[in-house]
Amino acid sequence: MRSVEGLRGAVTVTRAGSVEVELAGGLADAGSGAGCTPQTRFQIASVSKQFAATAVMMLAESGAVALGEPVAHWLPGSPAQWQQVTLHHLLTHTAGVRHWGDAPGFEPSQPMSIRDRLALIQQAPLLTEPGTQWRYSSPGYLLAGLIVERASGRPYPGFITERILSPLGLTSTTAAGAPAGAVTARGYRNGEPVVPWDLSAMPGTGDICSTVGDLARFTTALHSGQLLADGSLRLLRTAHAPVGTGDGSGDGWLTGDGYGYGQFVGTIAGQTAYFHPGDNPGYQSFAAWIPAHAVCVVILANDETTSIEGLLKQLL
16 A cells, blocks of 8 residues: 555554554645654644553552542542542543533633643533543543642653653653654644644643654554553453444444543444544544454544544555
């Protein structure tokens, strides 16, 4: 395969860690004329949640956190209703925490300190009783990222770097945004540049920049048991909550039937798959693991109009 139609970004497909397909297309920066390459860094948006869930499970394995304890232990000042919310609820989107845009101030494009954003999240009444309903919530993963900081005693980007990025040699991946001077794709919407979010204020929920190669290595390492013990990986990939109408395609080719910890559990082309899509302003992302074939698929795009499913079908 030499090209895929509609590619504005980079893609890779690996099998048992070996690269089968690696392609790039479109412009990383229309202003300079620089094209996308497999080495270009992109915002991976909500695929960042897989890193946050892995970090939480690492701390759970060491006894630093307990998945079933109230998160109010780590978030002083929480209202009474939050005494029922656990890390398990945050990781599975069953805490009842609102999503962006669901309450005043829930606007990630608005510059705000993490302390002020935390206060807004805590002040907003929960939409449902914890554990009773699946409702996707990026702010819930922001809370998980803050708990990683407080439980580990380290800034979230430092913990991710020390425990995940450095051991795997992911030298083109950073938390809290891309470093100055890195070859990073600019985000677009219908060909027009988009003002990016401040990723340093989004720990755990959409803060990571990476390349397709690095993200494929992370995905393969995670699902091959290099980062977590068997029991932790099993919890990560268990469909703890049904997601209702799912996060998939209308024709059933891609289904997201349940949610584990930072993973949708469903099928791709009839095969069991663990995956997560993502979108930040100007970017789309997708990372999947198909265990029957030890196949990893990563798609990183820097235009919101890119059809992730269209690219995925061509690649597979």
